Amino acid sequence: MNRIRRALLAALVICIARPRAALAAWNKDAFGAKTAGDALKSLGIGNAAPSKEVTIDAPEIAENGAVVPIEITSNVPGTTALIVVIDNNPFPLIARFDFKENALPFVKVNVKMGETSDVRVIAEAGGKHYVATREVKVTIGGCGG
Amino acid sequence: MKPIALLAALALTGAAQAQDTAKEIQRYRQMIAEGSPVELFEFAGEELWKRPQGPSNVSLEKCDLGRGPGVLKGAYARLPRYFKDADRVMDLETRLLHCMTTLQGRSEKDAAARVFGTADRPAEMESLSAYIAAQSRGMKLDPGVSHPKEKQSIELGRALYFQRAGAWDFSCASCHGEEGKRIRMQDLPVLYKPQFARPVIASWPAYRLSTSGFITLQWRMNDCYRQMRTPEPNFGSDTTVALIHFMTVTARGETYRGPGNKR
């Protein structure tokens, strides 16, 4: 009886919690932060150690800041999340990817850059943080096509 | 924006670094090509190709792009060419317009009402171009060159390329006439010379990064004439087709690798 009740209750909780959890999962404070430091603080990231195990593949020069391709990977064992920060963007936090056991800590995506800036990628593994930094220069062009 | 600081830094460095810059920009373009949303347009185009429309309520699937009704594989690489049923040379967009009017029973006015779209609302013609052009990837550009009307069209295209007109006396060659020139930072290919026409023509139509829209060769002709300060060319006119035809013939033999990506 008790077990059934508990199971029902659990199901109910899941039903209610699920859509809300999906919405709440977007970290408003972190994404609304105006500096990289504040954004990382909101994500609970303090000191991140520079690491060669975190890699950022990005062009050194992007002709168009509206589309800057980046490819990020972590070879730190047990990486569970990758966080992307672009220091000079008005809202520096770009993305947080959480990986479950069947996913490799790898993402390729196009991002917007307002100006030349450092791109930082932080890997989370076993409660510790590791960081890689890479500068991408943004230029403009002529009249196009 | 700090492009100025960047460019200053670039200007101060030597030739070796200028070469690195070119290499890096090349790498940027390569990465862009790998992660381009161009497939979204191909996908939307496929739906449009198969969607019944117009008074006849039929799809474009029976449209003959030169290789027989409904044959898409390699069709784009063989355009522009002469079509007997229309008795004229047509490029892809002109031919699509023809199919919209003949097969779907739409008026030309309706079918050509909105041929250039925006990022928010791509034009039918743009998505269809993406879908159809993609099915010529890996094939050699082989536009029609033997029919008298094809020869006529190529010659007209060549003459148009050098025709000075408009409020600013420009011809196509005013900007695209000499090697190694650029407008602002944009390189200007000399499109009557094969070595320059080949890579350019082989990547049109294309996704345009700066506007997030899809652009076609008819759009390119239109917007060049706008900047040349002439009146507006009619969509699918002999003039626009002849220019596209001339440049495609100049690029003949190149392997088609579009739809591409433009800045």
Next chain:
Amino acid sequence: MTRPLILAALFAAPALAEPTPADVQKQMQRDFHPRGQATMERLAQDGVQRVCTETRDRPPAQVAKALEADQMKTIAFPEGSLMGDWKRGEAIAQSGRGMTWNDKPGDAAGGSCYNCHQLSPKELSYGTIGPSLQGFGKTRGTSAEVQRYVFGKIYNAKAYNLCSQMPRLGASGTLTPEQIKDLVGLLLDPASPVNQ
């Protein structure tokens, strides 16, 4: 069996003849429509455009001389100093607006100068169709003749080099004489960034 071949040959012969500028103009009249301020008259070639098209920008010296002299007559040189405000000149040089079918006729146009020329060292996004004009006034000074030359060249480049790729910015009604004076200032004023 030979008949189609002969027919094809008959067709092919006239088709191969290269269309003349007049033929092309006729074709364009059929294939364009007016839009905004861009009227159909713009397709009609004047003598300069026709000669430059026919000769692929290499007109015989005699013809060039005569037509250049005609073009010189179109230039309305204002009285007094021709050197305007370089700051306004810089803005005009930067702007690429004006004369297209989607520019409003009354709005101020620009000279599109940076599209083709290097001018101020601060602007690194410049074109290379025309020569670099960086430091232009440094060696030439600001004498009345130099001012007159620069004003005239911008007003009607074809008066100095018949088949130049540069638009006739004054003669075409793109820029006002006041705007051209500001561009003269940009090129010649010792305080202009062009001469730093």
Next chain:
Amino acid sequence: MAGPMKMRATLGQGFTEVRVLMTHPMETGQRKDSDGKLVPMHFIQNLTVKLNGKTVVDAQISQAVSRNPVFSFRLKGGAKGDKIEVAWLDNQGDSNSTESAVA
């Protein structure tokens, strides 16, 4: 009113590569339209990748991801026919998802 999505999942060397394209304006709220009015913020915030029904990637993203986002992810192992599902949710409550089998 979500536009088309497209996904391809292919077996790579020791992993499955998932490439997904989405039609989305990713408006930053700072861009002005042709009338000079600010276009309201409109961007994808959450993205999930599921492998055979189980979430494997859970992403939160900002308006600084480029218009018409294209993502690539890599999943461990994987076999032909495995079901991949990608879904997104934006700040205006719009959502979309797509499904495909590993090829």
